[in-house]
Amino acid sequence: MKQNLLEFDAAGLTAWFAGMGEKPFRAKQVLRWLHQFGEDDFERMTDVAKSLRTRLAEHAEVRLPQVMLDSAAADGTRKWLLDVGNGNAVECVFIPEENRGTLCISTQAGCALDCAFCSTGKQGFNRNLTTGEIIGQLWWAKKALGDFRAHGSSDTNRRIAGTDFSGDRIISNVVLMGMGEPLANLDNVVTALHLMLDDNAYGLSRRRVTVSTSGILPAMDRLRDECPVALAVSLHAPNDALRDRLVPINRKYPLAELMAACRRYLEKSPRDFITFEYVMLDGVNDSEEHARELIRLVRDVPCKLNLIPFNPFPASGFKRSPAQRVRRFAEILMQAHIITTTRKTRGEDIDAACGQLAGQVRDRTQRREKRITTIAEAAP
Numbered sequence: 145m146k147q148n149l150l151e152f153d154a155a156g157l158t159a160w161f162a163g164m165g166e167k168p169f170r171a172k173q174v175l176r177w178l179h180q181f182g183e184d185d186f187e188r189m190t191d192v193a194k195s196l197r198t199r200l201a202e203h204a205e206v207r208l209p210q211v212m213l214d215s216a217a218a219d220g221t222r223k224w225l226l227d228v229g230n231g232n233a234v235e236c237v238f239i240p241e242e243n244r245g246t247l248c249i250s251t252q253a254g255c256a257l258d259c260a261f262c263s264t265g266k267q268g269f270n271r272n273l274t275t276g277e278i279i280g281q282l283w284w285a286k287k288a289l290g291d292f293r294a295h296g297s298s299d300t301n302r303r304i305a306g307t308d309f310s311g312d313r314i315i316s317n318v319v320l321m322g323m324g325e326p327l328a329n330l331d332n333v334v335t336a337l338h339l340m341l342d343d344n345a346y347g348l349s350r351r352r353v354t355v356s357t358s359g360i361l362p363a364m365d366r367l368r369d370e371c372p373v374a375l376a377v378s379l380h381a382p383n384d385a386l387r388d389r390l391v392p393i394n395r396k397y398p399l400a401e402l403m404a405a406c407r408r409y410l411e412k413s414p415r416d417f418i419t420f421e422y423v424m425l426d427g428v429n430d431s432e433e434h435a436r437e438l439i440r441l442v443r444d445v446p447c448k449l450n451l452i453p454f455n456p457f458p459a460s461g462f463k464r465s466p467a468q469r470v471r472r473f474a475e476i477l478m479q480a481h482i483i484t485t486t487r488k489t490r491g492e493d494i495d496a497a498c499g500q501l502a503g504q505v506r507d508r509t510q511r512r513e514k515r516i517t518t519i520a521e522a523a524p
Contacts, residue, residue, distance in 0.1 A: 150276035182292030252324025327363035350414035382437035
């Protein structure tokens with residue numbers, strides 16, 4: 145099989161070219177064609193030597209996930225369903241806002257962590273996505289949205305003295321918050337992150353790329369050391385007893401250890417706070433006492449709380465907290481001087497809202513304790 149060039153970051157592509165006897169600058173040329181200009185035809189890479197283009201056509205390819213469905217919501221949210229082979233499909237979602245455009249990317253086909261309120265978790269785990277399948281979601285979205293640069297256009301407005309100017313980008317932010325647990329697929333995720341941050345590829349700033357995790361602690365430490373970007377932690381409960389039920393990985397890495405890992409991460413984070421995600425579940429984790437417990441839990445971790453109205457799905461067993469209770473919960477947090485936002489629900493009419501990714505739920509939750517323990521023990 146030909147080598148898929150989307151699997152390589154700059155270091156990997158340079159090494160692959162070196163094995164062909166090519167100089168390092170060729171890797172930079174090809175990276176720009178692939179990831180800045182969105183070119184997947186080697187023959188159209190006009191400043192690459194003809195002899196190399198011929199060799200690339202013989203030995204390499206640009207292999208992308210195939211789009212199965214492209215749907216748009218009334219609020220401008222857009223969702224792509226992508227075929228990643230062997231009956232597996234993943235989704236990525238673009239969310240336009242007034243001052244930014246955010247792309248939500250998947251990192252696994254399914255998820256093994258089985259969070260109680262998550263649609264993706266109820267479908268079971270199939271496999272990790274490769275680097276090419278992860279970065280391919282960003283590639284497809286930029287192509288569909290017309291966000292690739294034209295060859296020969298100036299990049300002055302995008303990068304000046306290392307600062308990210310995102311006003312001329314349609315996709316200004318990327319969040320790894322789609323299907324799967326990113327830190328259970330850390331090797332492929334880190335390579336994809338290198339491409340997102342590389343000035344010869346997508347040129348995003350570390351502050352504008354966010355990785356979400358349910359709390360696989362050894363992998364959090366590795367991410368901090370190898371490729372620190374903004375971090376979001378799926379918290380969803382203020383005490384271990386409740387979080388054990390809602391987020392089962394907590395049984396392996398309880399809250400005290402998670403808070404300590406968050407403090408360690410901040411030593412190298414591009415932002416000076418951790419974002420804690422908190423899905424609001426009616427009568428489960430949304431009382432005033434839960435809010436006060438949450439304040440005590442996070443008081444030593446510089447943070448922002450993002451409250452997320454629950455998006456119901458068939459047989460979930462949960463309901464969305466009433467808006468009045470969400471507002472009261474937020475008031476208590478803000479009175480304690482914790483920055484708190486409530487996520488606006490987007491894309492519900494195309495099942496693109498948080499926790500709804502991947503359409504029809506097929507319950508494959510036979511794994512439960514065994515699968516969760518295996519993921520925790522295998523974490524980097």
